[in-house]
Amino acid sequence: MRKYDEKAIERLQKETSIIDNNGIKVVVKPIPGEDREGYLDPLELDLMEKFWATNVGGEDKAAEPTSKEMMISAIRDSMGFPNYNLNTVEIHTKFEELTFDENKVGLWRYYPRKTEKNKKRPAFVFIHGGGWIGGSVYTVENFCKLLSELADAVVFNIDYSLAPEKPFPNGLNDNYSAVKYVYDNAEAYGIDANKICIGGDSAGGNYTAAVCLKARDLGTPKLAMQVLIYPAVTMADAKVEGYQWSEDFFEMCEEQKHIIKNCIGLGRPIKFEDDMFLQNYISNKEDIYNPYVSPMLAKSHANLPKAILAGAEFDGLRLHTEFYAKQLSDAGVDFTVFRYKGMTHAFIDKLGHVAQAEDLCIEIANAMKNL
Template structure:
C-alpha cells in the first residue's frame, strides 16, 4: 500500500543531479513535490507539524519525568507505522543467538520462490534508535522489500540496548550475528562472498563499526556496507578537516525555525555525557574516541568494503555521513553517496508514506544484485 503515486519513484530514479562536497560526488535525489531550495518535503512537513501539535496538546512542563520515565518516553516516541509493499510471498524465520553473551534475536526474510537458490546475496541490518531504543519491527517492512527486490536473504538483528547494556554490548551482539551468518552461510543458502551489513542512524554506526572490526580481525569477509544517515562521530569526536556548520545547510526563511530547532539537532559536536542517548551507550568518556564507537576517527579506511551512504538534506547527521564517504573514497573504497532533498532524519521508517524510502530500497537492492 502506497500513499503516493508511483510516478514519484520514477522521478527519484531519473531526475537526479550531482553535487560535490569536498571532492566527494554526491547523488542528489529530488523532492518530488517540492522544487524550491531550502524547503522540507511537504509530506515530511505534515508529519512534523502533526507531531508538534500532539506535543503541544499533551505537554505538562510542571511534571518533569525521571530518567527512567524519560527513557520510556523516548523509546515510545521512536519509529513510525509503515506499510508492507511486498508483492511476493516473503518467508520469515526467527532464531536466538547467545554467542555474544547476550540473548539476541535474529530475524530473516527471503522470497519463497528463491529458497532453492543456495547462493543468494545477504544483508544484515541493524535498526536505529540512538543505541537506547528502536525496534526490529520498525524496519521489518523495509528489510522485507529489499529481500524481494534483491531476491536475497535479509537479516534483522534485535541487539541489546543501552543503558541496560552499554558499549560494547550492542556492537558485540551485532558483530557476533554477522560472524554467525558468515560461518553458516551455506546453511542459510547464501554466498559468503556476498554478505553486506547495513543500518540506519545508530544502526549505521554499528554497520560502520562492524566493517572496521571485520577488517581488523580478518575472521569475516564483507562485500558492502549500507550506511543510512549514520552516526559515525559521537560527542565531540571528529577527524581532521571535519566541521559541523549550520551554514552548510540550505535553509529557507519560511521554515528556518522548524529546520534549525527540530531537524538539525543531531550531529552537533558536544560532550557525549551531555547527550542522553550517546551518554547512555558510552559509559567511559574516552571510548568515544575509539573507531568502534566513532568510526570517523579510524586511523585507516583502506581495505573496507564498498559503501552506500544515504543522507537526508535536513538532518544534522548528513555532514558527518558525507564526510565519512569522503574518507572512504580517499582510501580507495568504492563509495556511492546519496542525498535526499527535502527529507529529514529517519525517513525510512515512513515506507509507504514517502517515496524516498522505497527509492532507497531500490538502490540498495540494485547494489546487492551487482555484487
C-alpha cells in the same frame, strides 16, 4: 499501500543530479513534489504537522519523566513510525535466538518463497537505529522485507542488546557476532558467503561502520558491501582534521526555517556531559575516541567494504554521512553517496508514506544485484 503516486519513484530514479562536496561526488535526489530550494518535502512536512506537532512548536509537551527509567521508557515509546508493507510476493519470515557472551540476540530473516531453492542468494544483515538505547526490529521489518523481494535476497534483522541495561561494547559485540554467525553459516542459510552485505540506520549505521572496521581488523567475516543510512560516525565533540559542523551548511527557506532548525540538531558537536544518549551508551568518556564508537576517528579506512551512504538534506547527520564518504574515498574504498532533498532524519521509518524510503530500498537492491 502507498501514500504517494508511483510517478514519484520514477522521478527519484531518473532526475538525479551530481554535486561536488569537498572533492566527492554526491548523488542528489529531487523532491517529487517540490522544486524550490531549501524546502521540506510536502509529504514529510504533512507528517510532521499531523504526528509531531509538539516537536515543531505545537501543543505543550507532557510533564518530563521523573526518573531515568521512566525517561528511557518514554524515549523508546516515541521512536519509530507506523509504515506499510509494500511487498508484492510472498515473504517467509523465520526467527531464531542466539547467545553470544551470555547475551540473548534475536535474529529475524526474510526471503521470497518463490526462490527458496536457490542456495546462492545474496544476503543483507540489517541493524536498526534508536540512539543505542531504543529502536526496534519491527520498525524496519517492512523495509527489510521489501529489500528481500527487490534484491531476491535473504535479509536478516538483528535484535541486539540495548543500553543502558547493556552499555558499550555489548551492542557492538552482539551485532558483530550475529554478522559473523551469518557468514559462518552461509551454506545452511542458502546464501553466497561472497555476497553478504551489512547496513543500518542512524545508530545502526554507526554499528555498521564499527562492525566493518572490526571485521577488517580481525580478518573475518568478509563483507561485500556496507550501507550507512544517516549514520552517526563521531560522538560528542570528537572529530578529525577537516571535519566541520555548522548550520551554514544547510540551505533553509525562511518560511520553514523554524521547523528545519529543529530537524538538524543531530550530530551537532556537544560535550559528553550534555549528551544523554551517549552517556547511556558508554560509561567511559574516553571511549568517544574509540573508532568502534566513533568510526570517523579510525586511523585508517582502507580495505573496508564498498559502501552506499545515504543522508537526508535536513538532518545534522548528513554532515557525518558525506564526510565519512570522503574518508572512504580518500582510502580508496568504492562508494556511492546519496543526498535526499527535503527529507529529515529516520525517513526509512516512513516506508509507504514518503517515496524516498522506497527509492533507497531500490538503490540498495540494485547494488546488491551487481555484486
